[in-house]
Amino acid sequence: MRGLKLNGLTLAFLALALLGFSGQALAQSSAKVLVLPFTINAPGDKDALRKSVSKLLAERLKQQGVTVVDGASKGKKTVTSAAEARQAAKAAGAVTAVYGTLNQVGDTISIDAASVAATGSSEPAAVYVTRPGMMELSSAVDELAQKIKIDSAPSASSAAGAVSGEKVAEVDVEGNNALEKDVILLKVKTQAGEPFDSKTVNDDLKRLFELGYFDDVQIRMEDARGGKRVVFVVKEKPRIQAVSVVGNSEIKKDDILEAMGTKAGSVLNMQVLADDLEKVRELYRKKGYYQTTVEYKLEQTDPRMARLNIVVKEAQKLYIKKITINGAKQVDPSDLKDQMGLKEKNFLSWILQTGVLKEELLERDSAAIENYYTNHGFIDARVGQPQVDIKDDGIYITVQVEEGDRYKMGNVGFKGDLLLDEKKLNEIIKLSELSKKKEFFDRSVVREDITKLNEAYSDMGYAFAETDVDMQKRGDEKIVDLTYILKKGQKVYVRRVTVEGNDRTRENVIRRELRLSDGDQFSGTKLKRSNERLNKLDYFEKVDVETVPTENPNEVDIRVKVKDKNTGSISAGIGYSTYDSVFVGGSVEERNLFGKGYHAQFQGMFSGVTNRFMASFTNPAVYDSNLSAGVDAFSTFRRYSDYYKQSQGTIVRFAYPLGEFTTLRWDYRLTRDDVYHTNYYSASIIRESKGIHWTSSVLVGITRDTTDSRTKPTKGTVNDFSTEYAGLGGDRGFIKEFYSFNYYRPLFWETVFHVRAQTGFLFQNGFGDVPVFERFYLGGIGNIRGYETDKISPKDHVTNERIGGDTMYFANLEYIFPVSKQYGVYGLGFFDAGNSIYRMRDGFNLSFVKSVGAGVRWFSPMGLIRVEAGYGLDEIQHSQQRFQVGFTMGQTF
Secondary structure, three states: OOOOOOOOHHHHHHHHHHOOOOOOOHHHOOOEEEEOOOEEEOOOOHHHHHHHHHHHHHHHHHHOOOEEEEOOOOOOOOOOOHHHHHHHHHHHOOOEEEEEEEEEEOOEEEEEEEEEEOOOOOOOEEEEEEEOOHHHHHHHHHHHHHHOOOOOOOOHHHHHOOOOOOEEEEEEEEOOOOOOHHHHHOOOOOOOOOEOOHHHHHHHHHHHHHHOOEEEEEEEEEEEOOEEEEEEEEEEOOEEEEEEEEOOOOOOHHHHHHHOOOOOOOEOOHHHHHHHHHHHHHHHHHOOOOOOEEEEEEEEEEOOEEEEEEEEEOOOOOOEEEEEEEOOOOOOHHHHHHOOOOOOOOOOHHHHOOOOOOHHHHHHHHHHHHHHHHOOOOOOOEEOOOEEEEEOOEEEEEEEEEOOOOOEEEEEEEEEOOOOOHHHHHHHOOHHHHHHHOOEOOHHHHHHHHHHHHHHHHHOOOOOOEEEEEEEEEOOOOEEEEEEEEEOOOOOEEEEEEEEOOOOOOHHHHHOOOOOOOOOEOOHHHHHHHHHHHHHHOOEEEEEEEEEEOOOOOEEEEEEEEEEOOOEEEEEEEEEEOOOEEEEEEEEEEEEEOOOOEEEEEEEEEEOOEEEEEEEEEEOOHHHOOOEEEEEEEEEEEEOOOOEEEEEEEEEEEEEEEOOOEEEEEEEEEEEEEEEOOOOOOOHHHHHHOEEEEEEEEEEEEEEEOOOOOOOOOOEEEEEEEEEEEEEEEOOOEEEEEEEEEEEEEOHHHOEEEEEEEEEEEEEOOOOOOOHHHOEOEOOOOOOOOOOOOOEOOEOOOOOOEOOEOEEEEEEEEEEEEEEHHHOEEEEEEEEEEEEEOHHHHOOOOOOEEEEEEEEEEEEOOEEEEEEEEEEOOOOOOOOOOEEEEEEOOOOO
């Protein structure tokens, strides 16, 4: 790697002579010099490097005729002050001692040295040398030996280099083009009006070199009225005219340039450039290209301008070939590997991006393996840091474990402030069940128990309750007894609830979601639930509900800090779905209208199959009460394979919470439906549905939702049951019942297992058969993937037309995993099964249509985009093919 070129150091050395350094050559000196070991601030073997610097410097000084004592070989210690160096010089019988520091920043090395006389009180004479890399250490020491001043008869005035009685009259800069003079002068300590001091000027010279912007820095002294004029003569590194990347193919040029601090138009800075090269190498390492080299090359025709080329030599991508766990005797190593985020390469690595070494996971994996041991009875297990060996054929990782003995659970007890009897405490915890069954000790259960005990006490008002654990091992029996020690602290009440950061959302919207208010007894469960409710609104980028102690130990404040986010959206464009084909649509939506929590939306969409328009408004808390009210107005057109249908209508909605997680709702719907363009010999149910019909219905439903997110739940359940009664006026009557169930469970690696099940029933209600368009059709991305939309349906025995079922049921099993959480991309695998049947005609002849598949979901700024491919495991009549790709994008409703 090319680096800093100090072309003007010889001139700088002459300038230092003006500041008090003697011009006497070392070759003419017969003084005895002690070379003390240097302090090393660089990676690698510091002891070896310390000895090398001392040995090299001693040899160079000897070549100049100087009698040298090598302090490193004599066992001398490093020193950091002139006083320590003088004392060491006296002890060694030397006239002068040399000491200093070797530093490495990036690839650049610098030697900061000083020589001090053994007698007197003179200031050390400082010397500074820099080189672009450790390979040039010998050259740096050569220059250091030439510049070191050996003082055989020091005096205070000559050593200090100060001109008695003179001041700095003026400080100036010459030679600068890109950098402003004032910017450079801000970096130096020599100031006009201050006493002239050669050490300060020398430190300024070194400081300017360390900035990294100059090839050379010189000092010129001039007599001026009132003292000395100090001029820093600089030679700037070239300005970067352009930055290009050569040799890259696996990482985009824009990604490389974005990671770099060196930009076109800036002055070349070798320290910044060294950091940039390391950043680029890190980009490649994260993608598995560990042996890729990154260097730089300057193209320069004008000394003031240069083109910077980042030269990349990409190596073969290396994957984790083998993970070895040494010391695992009582536990299957494959079980331990399952706990690790790092995985060996396999045939799914190109999809799941496994097999790539992510160094940030090494420490995490070590802790994960140790947690697995302690959760399976190995209390004394120890796991070392994974060792990584990068070879030409791949990466090998070795983990060393010490298992120790395995303990079963013994007695469980309680001590301390017992506010509940032992029976109720045992009902709260899970560890007592392990004790009864004599199962192995599980530390994860202990952590859960501590949380539950603290929550139980906090719900009784003890906000700062603590639970400690006392474990006693019975080594001979391999049993561990555990006692929970409870400390209740003070009973606490809420003094004041404050809300901060809500620039847009009104405070009452936030407060009505809180489960604690001024004067309430503190409850940890209610505090946690308040945070969950605010997050579920999805009005805020950040929600932080925290407990703040007050001067009164019996009171706390609750501080609610939020940061509003954009809740409105306007979108328009062209989209595609397997249901609607190509469509043009648009949407205007605001989920927090006027900051009052109102939800208003208008949607419109045109396609060759469907046209839809809908306007919706919801007030989630009428007059800040628990009552929610809303209204929808819609107009739709749909072209079915056997008929067309045009509908207009309105829905009035109400909802009211029953407890914390359950909501009762009731709706009224009035719809005008027009069925036309039927076949001449269509099925009887289609003929009966033809024409204009009015449906007036009321729906009553109840929902229980314990999930943790409105849009991307990872845990909890949703149970929903509803009954719709049609026949309150109009000319169509039926009863439609639905039940749906969703279950989310978080798994390892931030994955989620999701079960969705739904069933529906239709009953006649005195108006003849249920209209064909109210019946159940399955198939498509909405229910059973791998089959064409609405193709799963009973058929008319005569015309073979699909007439829909009066009973439907289906279930989806999904395994959801993150692909890129940063961009909201998730993958999934699924299994679907279900059917639509006509029980009033064929009876409850239950059968299942099944499919498997995989897909990708992207929570994009335009909304959720789904691409899911399914393979039908069963043949259904008139299905064109058993492999279907479901694709929805843009604004679909």
